[in-house]
Amino acid sequence: MATIRLENITKKFKDITALKNVSFAVEDGEFFCLLGPPGAGKTTTLRTILGLERQDEGIVYIDGENVNKVHPSRRDIAMIFQNLALYPDKNVFDNIASPLRARELEEEDIKTRVVDVAKKLKIDWLLEKTPGQLSGGERQRVAIGRAIVRQPRAYLMDEPLSNLDAKLRLKMRVSMKELQSELKQTFVYVTHDQVEALSMSDRIGVLDEGVLQQIGNPEDIYRNPGNMFVAKILGNPSMNFIKCSVGKEAGAINVKHSSFTLTLEEKALKKAVQDSRNVGSEVTLGIRPENITIFVEKQGDGTVPAEIYVTEPLGNKTIVDVKIGEEIIKVITQAAFPGKPGQNIWLRMKESKFHLFDTESGNYLFHASEDSPLRVN
Ligand SMILES: Nc1ncnc2c1ncn2[C@@H]1O[C@H](COP(=O)(O)OP(=O)(O)OP(=O)(O)O)[C@@H](O)[C@H]1O
Ligand SMILES: [Mg+2]
Numbered sequence: 164m165a166t167i168r169l170e171n172i173t174k175k176f177k178d179i180t181a182l183k184n185v186s187f188a189v190e191d192g193e194f195f196c197l198l199g200p201p202g203a204g205k206t207t208t209l210r211t212i213l214g215l216e217r218q219d220e221g222i223v224y225i226d227g228e229n230v231n232k233v234h235p236s237r238r239d240i241a242m243i244f245q246n247l248a249l250y251p252d253k254n255v256f257d258n259i260a261s262p263l264r265a266r267e268l269e270e271e272d273i274k275t276r277v278v279d280v281a282k283k284l285k286i287d288w289l290l291e292k293t294p295g296q297l298s299g300g301e302r303q304r305v306a307i308g309r310a311i312v313r314q315p316r317a318y319l320m321d322e323p324l325s326n327l328d329a330k331l332r333l334k335m336r337v338s339m340k341e342l343q344s345e346l347k348q349t350f351v352y353v354t355h356d357q358v359e360a361l362s363m364s365d366r367i368g369v370l371d372e373g374v375l376q377q378i379g380n381p382e383d384i385y386r387n388p389g390n391m392f393v394a395k396i397l398g399n400p401s402m403n404f405i406k407c408s409v410g411k412e413a414g415a416i417n418v419k420h421s422s423f424t425l426t427l428e429e430k431a432l433k434k435a436v437q438d439s440r441n442v443g444s445e446v447t448l449g450i451r452p453e454n455i456t457i458f459v460e461k462q463g464d465g466t467v468p469a470e471i472y473v474t475e476p477l478g479n480k481t482i483v484d485v486k487i488g489e490e491i492i493k494v495i496t497q498a499a500f501p502g503k504p505g506q507n508i509w510l511r512m513k514e515s516k517f518h519l520f521d522t523e524s525g526n527y528l529f530h531a532s533e534d535s536p537l538r539v540n
Pocket of ligand 2: 205206207321
């Protein structure tokens with residue numbers, strides 16, 4: 164059992180600052196995902212928790228204890244790496260048993276623990292095989308088994324599924340989640356795959372260029388992204404961004420695009436837009452592809468004229484690239500979508516699902532909701 168807390172961690176490699184003032188706390192038994200693109204600082208974060216990297220500034224706490232001066236081997240945390248290295252000549256049993264043998268446990272104890280772990284991971288029928296005789300997913304389970312068998316206080320996992328093919332990843336995602344709920348132990352799981360992060364985590368920390376952008380549960384981060392980076396990294400296809408400008412009509416502030424105008428009834432929104440930007444300046448409107456509906460016939464108020472650019476049928480749905488003014492945005496629609504490129508269409512965007520961002524800083528200005536929608540005119 165363990166809590167892990169990072170307080171103002173900064174880590175430099177010569178002129179590269181890999182982590183900038185990173186702080187977060189992982190609760191006991193929590194499945195915490197660190198999500199970020201290549202080079203974001205994810206591995207560096209894990210290595211710092213483990214003690215393989217020494218931070219330049221800040222403190223790592225494990226179970227409330229400052230472990231800055233505690234040797235990695237005494238932090239009692241297991242790390243599972245992306246490129247797992249199993250002993251090729253040893254069978255699965257001996258691979259899993261190796262950390263226990265290193266500790267000189269009784270052979271009887273070892274057997275009980277290895278078999279127990281192998282059952283948990285559903286690889287107990289493979290104990291006599293060598294790694295060369297296993298599939299990628301099975302090898303991954305053996306590597307996980309070797310980490311679990313030590314019964315550490317917490318687990319750090321560095322993209323453990325990234326070497327597996329898509330189908331296997333899906334299967335392993337479910338087993339990782341099952342495993343964690345069974346072990347009820349603290350997991351810090353690193354990935355650049357937003358689906359993994361959304362589907363497995365209790366909470367996600369989004370990291371970019373060494374800066375922690377936002378922390379929250381998957382639903383909250385998805386619904387209320389703090390900035391355009393977070394908005395973009397979650398969701399597939401990702402959120403559409405539409406360039407707009409702040410306007411003013413009859414004394415009321417609005418958000419203008421060449422194809423539509425959004426009126427701002429909500430006080431908070433007026434304040435957000437007015438405070439940050441003057442009339443005439445640029446803001447970015449965000450809307451996710453699943454929150455737009457396509458109509459082939461003109462509808463009533465609130466629909467926006469557009470044109471089909473490309474359609475991409477994907478079996479269970481179709482992604483349609485749509486031209487709205489000079490911009491192309493994506494819409495998720497039904498499988499058998501009849502539209503053709505070049506065809507004029509109308510879009511209805513869910514008024515409770517808009518986001519407004521400051522174009523320059525990328526920070527959010529406003530998230531619309533059922534209670535405070537943005538009206539399309
Ligand atoms: N030992 C090192 N020496 C110099 N620079 C390093 C070292 N380790 C990491 N870096 C740099 O620090 C930054 C963060 O690297 P890190 O490996 O933590 O990223 P990451 O998020 O794990 O990326 P990936 O998804 O590619 O694994 C990168 O710019 C990287 O080049
Ligand atoms: Mg990495």
